[in-house]
Amino acid sequence: MSSRDDILGAVRSAKPGLDAPAPTVPNYDDNYPQERAGLVDLFAERLTMMGGSWHALGDGQSIVDAVEQALAEKLGKPFADAVIASNVPEVAGNRTLTNSDDPATVHDVDIAVLRARFGVAETGSVAFTEAELTVNAIAYLAQHLVVLIDPAEIVTNLHRAYQRDDFVSANYTVFHTGPSATADIEGVLVRGAQGVRSLTVIPASN
Amino acid sequence: MNGNEPNPAATMKRATPEPQPRPAKAADGKRVDHARSAKQFLNAPEHAKSHDTRVWAMRSKRDKQAHTIEEWEELRQLASDIKTHTLTNLDTYLEQFEANAKANGIHVHWAKDGAEHNRIIHEIFNDHGVKSVIKAKSMLMEECGFRHYMDGVGIEIVETDLGERIQQLDGEDPSHIVVPPVHKMRSDVARLFADKLGSDPENDDAHYLAGAQRDATRPLILDADAGMTGANFAVAETGGFVVCTNEGNADLSANVPNLHVASIGIEKLVPRVEDMGVFIRLLSRSALGSPITQYTSHFRGPKQGGEMHVVLVDNGRSKRLGMEKFWSSLKCIRCGACMNTCPVYRRSGGLSYGATYAGPLGLILNPTFDAHRYSNLPFASTLNGSCTNVCPVKINIHEQIFGWRQVLAENGHLPWTKKTGLAAAGKVLASPKGYRAAIKATNSALKHLPRWAIYNRMNAWGEGREMPSPPDNGTFHDWYKRHRLNRDGASRNTPEN
Numbered sequence: 123m124s125s126r127d128d129i130l131g132a133v134r135s136a137k138p139g140l141d142a143p144a145p146t147v148p149n150y151d152d153n154y155p156q157e158r159a160g161l162v163d164l165f166a167e168r169l170t171m172m173g174g175s176w177h178a179l180g181d182g183q184s185i186v187d188a189v190e191q192a193l194a195e196k197l198g199k200p201f202a203d204a205v206i207a208s209n210v211p212e213v214a215g216n217r218t219l220t221n222s223d224d225p226a227t228v229h230d231v232d233i234a235v236l237r238a239r240f241g242v243a244e245t246g247s248v249a250f251t252e253a254e255l256t257v258n259a260i261a262y263l264a265q266h267l268v269v270l271i272d273p274a275e276i277v278t279n280l281h282r283a284y285q286r287d288d289f290v291s292a293n294y295t296v297f298h299t300g301p302s303a304t305a306d307i308e309g310v311l312v313r314g315a316q317g318v319r320s321l322t323v324i325p326a327s328n
Numbered sequence: 329m330n331g332n333e334p335n336p337a338a339t340m341k342r343a344t345p346e347p348q349p350r351p352a353k354a355a356d357g358k359r360v361d362h363a364r365s366a367k368q369f370l371n372a373p374e375h376a377k378s379h380d381t382r383v384w385a386m387r388s389k390r391d392k393q394a395h396t397i398e399e400w401e402e403l404r405q406l407a408s409d410i411k412t413h414t415l416t417n418l419d420t421y422l423e424q425f426e427a428n429a430k431a432n433g434i435h436v437h438w439a440k441d442g443a444e445h446n447r448i449i450h451e452i453f454n455d456h457g458v459k460s461v462i463k464a465k466s467m468l469m470e471e472c473g474f475r476h477y478m479d480g481v482g483i484e485i486v487e488t489d490l491g492e493r494i495q496q497l498d499g500e501d502p503s504h505i506v507v508p509p510v511h512k513m514r515s516d517v518a519r520l521f522a523d524k525l526g527s528d529p530e531n532d533d534a535h536y537l538a539g540a541q542r543d544a545t546r547p548l549i550l551d552a553d554a555g556m557t558g559a560n561f562a563v564a565e566t567g568g569f570v571v572c573t574n575e576g577n578a579d580l581s582a583n584v585p586n587l588h589v590a591s592i593g594i595e596k597l598v599p600r601v602e603d604m605g606v607f608i609r610l611l612s613r614s615a616l617g618s619p620i621t622q623y624t625s626h627f628r629g630p631k632q633g634g635e636m637h638v639v640l641v642d643n644g645r646s647k648r649l650g651m652e653k654f655w656s657s658l659k660c661i662r663c664g665a666c667m668n669t670c671p672v673y674r675r676s677g678g679l680s681y682g683a684t685y686a687g688p689l690g691l692i693l694n695p696t697f698d699a700h701r702y703s704n705l706p707f708a709s710t711l712n713g714s715c716t717n718v719c720p721v722k723i724n725i726h727e728q729i730f731g732w733r734q735v736l737a738e739n740g741h742l743p744w745t746k747k748t749g750l751a752a753a754g755k756v757l758a759s760p761k762g763y764r765a766a767i768k769a770t771n772s773a774l775k776h777l778p779r780w781a782i783y784n785r786m787n788a789w790g791e792g793r794e795m796p797s798p799p800d801n802g803t804f805h806d807w808y809k810r811h812r813l814n815r816d817g818a819s820r821n822t823p824e825n
Contacts, residue, residue, distance in 0.1 A: 126426075126438040129594065129642045134419045136650030142412040147602055150399050168619065221632050225584045226550040244609075245620040258583035258631055262576045280620075281605035289601045290566050293432070293629035294583075299620050302576040306491030306507055308514045309382045310534035315490055316542060316549075317576025317623070 151278035154243065161243050162273045162325065168246030172300030173313055174321040185212040185326060189268050192322040193233060196266060208235040209256055210270055212326065221252075225259035234264035234318075237328070238271040239288060239295075244279035247299040248323060251292035258294055262317040267298070269321065272328040345515030345532075346374040350500075351680045359701060359743065360683065362708045363788070366676030369511070379511050380674045383504075387668040389617020390718065397609070406606045408722035411659035414597050415649065421564040421597045422640065428567025432629035435637040442472030445641050449474070449556075449589055452637055453483055456587055458553040464571065464578035465489040466558025467505055467662055468593050470684050471643055471697075485556075486548045488577035490541055497524045503678025503686060506615050506664040511677045555581035557627075559592040560661065561607060562638075565600045568628030569638070572611060572621040579625050588630070589637045595645050595658040607661060610720040615663040648696050653731045657692050659721040664689075666715035666725055672708050681705060688715035692728040695736065703741035706732040764805055771798035 155161045166176035177192045179185070190201050197204055207228065208215030213235045219228065236255065238248035248269050255261055277283050288295045302317030313319060349372035351365035370376045394400045414421055426436050439445035453461070461478070463485050469475070475496070478485050487493040491508040495501065498520050502508030509517070514532040522529035527540040557578045559569035569592060571578040582588045598607065612621045630636035649655050667673045667687030678686035683694040683702055691709060694702035706729050715725040736742055742750075756762045774782065775798055783790045801807060 124438070125440045125444060128440060129438055129640070129646060130419050130422060132642070132646035133422065133594070133649060136646050136655075137418055138416050138649070138652075138655055140412065140416050142409065142416050144413045144599055145406050145409045147406060147606055148399075148402075153398075172618070172620075172622065229546070229550055247620060247624070252631065259580070262580045262583065279605075280609050281602070284602050284605045289563075289568070289604075289626055289628070293627070294631060295626040295628075296579065297620065297624040299622050299624075301622070303574050303622050304490045304538060305574075305616075306489075306494065306509060307517050307534040307537055308378065308512075309385060310514070312535050312538040314542070315538060315575035315577070316488055316545065316580055 147281060149279075149281050151282060154278040158273060161276055161278065165241055165243040165246055165276050166323075168243065169300065169323055170246070172246050173303060173311075174246060174300040174323060177322050177324050179324065179326070185210075185270070185324060186214075188324055189213060189233065189235065189322075192268065192324075193266055193320070196320050197232060199232075204232040205230050206233045206235065207231045207260060207264065209254060210235055210237050212270065213268075219256040219260060221256050223257045225257055225263070228257055228260050229263045231260060231264040233266045233268060234260045235268045235270070236261065238269050238275070238323075240283070240286065241271050241276040241323075242278075242280060242283045242297065243276055245297070245299050247283075247297040248321075249283070249288070249295060249297050251288055251296075252294045253292065255294075261296070261298065262302070265314075265319055267301070267318045267321045269298075269323045270326040271323055273325050274327065345513070345519075346372050348372070348512060348516040349375055349677070351677070351682075353679075354682050354701065357701070360681065360704055362676065362680055362682070362704050365680035365682060366672075366708075367792075369677040369680050370675065375511065375513060376675065376677070378513050379677055382507075382510060383668050383674045386507075386616055387665070387718070390614055390665055390668065391617075393613040393617045393619065397613070403606055403610055404720055404722050407610055407661075407720055408659060410598060410603050410606060411721055412656070414599055415595070415655065415658055418594065418597065418649065421599055422594060424564040425562055425567055425597060426640070428565070429638055430567070432567050433636070434567065434629060435635070437637065437639045439639050439641045439643070441643050442474075442641075445469075445472045445591060445639055445643070446474055446477040448639055449591075450477070450481060450483075452587075452589060453554060456554065456635075458483060458587065460484045460486070460548070460552050461554045461556055462486050462488050462549050462552040462581045462585065463556040464558065464573060464581045465492045465502075465508070466556070466591055467502075467684065468558055468591050468641055468643070469556070470502065472591070472641070474591075486545065486552070488545060488549065488581055489573065489575060490538060490577075493541060493545065494520065497521075501679065501684070504664060504667060505662050505685065505689075511679060549580050549584055552581075552585045554587040554589060555583075555585040557582055557588070557590050559590055559596055560611065561598050561604060562592050562596045563599075563601055563604065564597055566628050568626055569596070570604060570608075571625045571627070572608075572623065573625075574616075574618075574622045576623045579623055582625070582627060583631060586631075586634045587637075588627070588634060589639065590627070591639050591641055593645060594640055594642055595649075595660075611661055611663055614665040614718065614720040644696050651696075653735075654692065654696070654728055656723050657689075657725075657728060659723055660689060660693075661721055662689075663720055665718040665720065669714045669718050671710060671712065671714075676708070681708070688725045688729065692725060692732060695732050699736060699739065699741050703736045704743065706730075706736065707746070764803070767803050767805075771803065774798050 518532035
């Protein structure tokens with residue numbers, strides 16, 4: 123017998139003989155803001171709590187200017203020298219990504235600009251699939267991440283998020299909630315543990 | 329690089345930092361002596377205090393998060409019910425997961441135990457000429473002794489979780505399932521990194537140290553031949569699995585090398601995607617008191633040009649599923665809340681358990697791996713039930729701890745001192761006359777015997793505590809006889825309050 127059959131056989135004879143139907147999971151989002159603006163505010167508040175930055179565009183500010191304003195001081199080098207890989211038409215960038223790139227080769231990128239597929243107000247999370255990332259590793263090897271989100275694509279909570287069909291159609295779906303972080307050394311919170319050092323979200327309709 | 333500048337205030341150093349306590353580990357075939365190892369840990373008071381403070385801080389943050397969610401208790405019940413449903417139909421869901429994963433292009437393997445798990449992955453690595461591997465934290469792989477095995481066959485494993493990397497470089501097991509080096513102080517990490525990574529031994533700033541590790545690990549990530557992750561959940565409906573980290577290190581491990589191998593315990597299954605809403609809402613809130621981990625990653629198939637393998641591992645789980653009193657321990661989602669709340673864990677440190685799993689969870693899991701070796705562990709508990717109260721999947725942990733005491737006693741696994749002591753106590757407590765005589769004798773002994781006769785190796789209680797001072801006016805029974813009993817022995821009817 124194969125290990126597969128042994129394990130399944132052992133499970134079959136060991137499993138408790140209880141009749142335990144799967145429960146129905148409620149949506150638990152009756153108390154979320156009904157207005158779009160309220161939901162966006164909640165998203166921004168939770169994102170900030172998790173170490174991300176919310177950057178609403180100033181009057182007449184272009185997205186490129188917003189990226190520069192958000193990251194100028196975090197880059198550690200002149201903005202003009204930054205390697206910028208952009209997957210959005212709003213920002214040109216100076217580094218092209220294709221889905222046949224060897225993932226390790228994107229390690230030189232300072233700033234990656236991506237569009238979120240959707241967001242979750244409860245946690246301040248942005249979601250990507252491989253379609254938004256082009257090279258999955260870009261979201262972790264880049265030093266900084268800038269994310270455009272369409273306010274219309276922010277759902278209330280995680281129950282609603284998991285009702286989307288991305289999870290059954292994409293090979294990779296990921297929630298980013300703030301930047302990479304660790305508190306493994308004496309409980310001190312450090313941003314930029316192994317992945318991106320900062321995450322900035324800019325509201326921009328699709 | 330920015331973010332790595334030392335904080336001057338934080339680098340002010342003590343004259344000589346307290347050395348890191350290193351509790352002794354039981355030799356192969358020997359019984360773990362938790363009390364002795366805990367004492368070795370407590371002999372380093374700064375470490376003991378730091379550990380207690382940090383672990384309790386996680387518990388406090390957990391409470392704060394839980395209290396913001398009106399439906400928290402309903403979520404716990406839902407999580408528990410979903411797990412009951414899954415475990416009572418586990419064979420069906422495993423087959424469904426396998427079929428869907430294969431349809432997505434994932435190679436699915438089955439391993440009965442740790443040895444088979446290690447062998448399967450070794451074969452995959454050999455087929456691909458893999459020499460170096462980047463790996464995310466996985467308690468299952470700890471169970472399997474995976475790194476040790478790979479050491480033996482000359483394949484380099486690099487842990488990418490900062491905490492697990494610290495423990496790997498130090499040659500120590502993780503002491504906490506979520507924060508592996510929670511027992512270490514930053515001075516310990518500064519010394520270790522100076523030795524292993526060449527960082528400045530005088531700089532113990534956490535930002536500097538984390539940056540030193542980031543810079544040292546990045547080239548290893550870029551050059552690795554394969555990446556490994558565990559899984560927090562596997563979803564039968566999609567044939568995919570979910571990994572939660574705060575560093576994004578699982579995503580680096582899975583997405584940078586072409587080959588991704590994931591080890592998944594068979595109890596990680598949930599039926600549907602929508603179940604994830606319940607578990608993700610509970611997991612990080614229970615673990616660290618944050619609403620969600622920074623990264624929650626759903627893998628459903630290989631990346632473009634990549635290859636993905638899943639190893640489904642039993643390693644004692646099907647046996648546990650058949651244990652009437654203990655099967656529900658398989659609901660565990662490894663959040664660590666029971667550890668953070670446990671007064672014994674907080675004050676003894678994870679390494680004192682000498683096992684893969686420390687804390688209350690360890691007390692009920694480890695004996696299923698080796699009843700004799702871990703027979704002392706179910707006694708490392710006050711049975712206060714706090715673990716049960718914080719468990720996000722409502723496992724009756726403290727009742728199972730008590731249950732294990734019974735099972736171990738019935739199967740003759742108790743050490744001699746515990747066995748004879750408990751047998752004598754049982755006899756005395758079963759006889760009112762004997763009990764009264766024993767109390768009188770003890771009180772008299774405490775009053776009149778010299779200290780050396782009371783505080784010695786025979787009295788484990790007295791090793792860390794003062795014995796109670798006997799009351800001057802006799803036992804409760806003496807008092808009751810004087811005040812509440814008539815001469816004929818009938819109870820007086822005196823409503824005093």
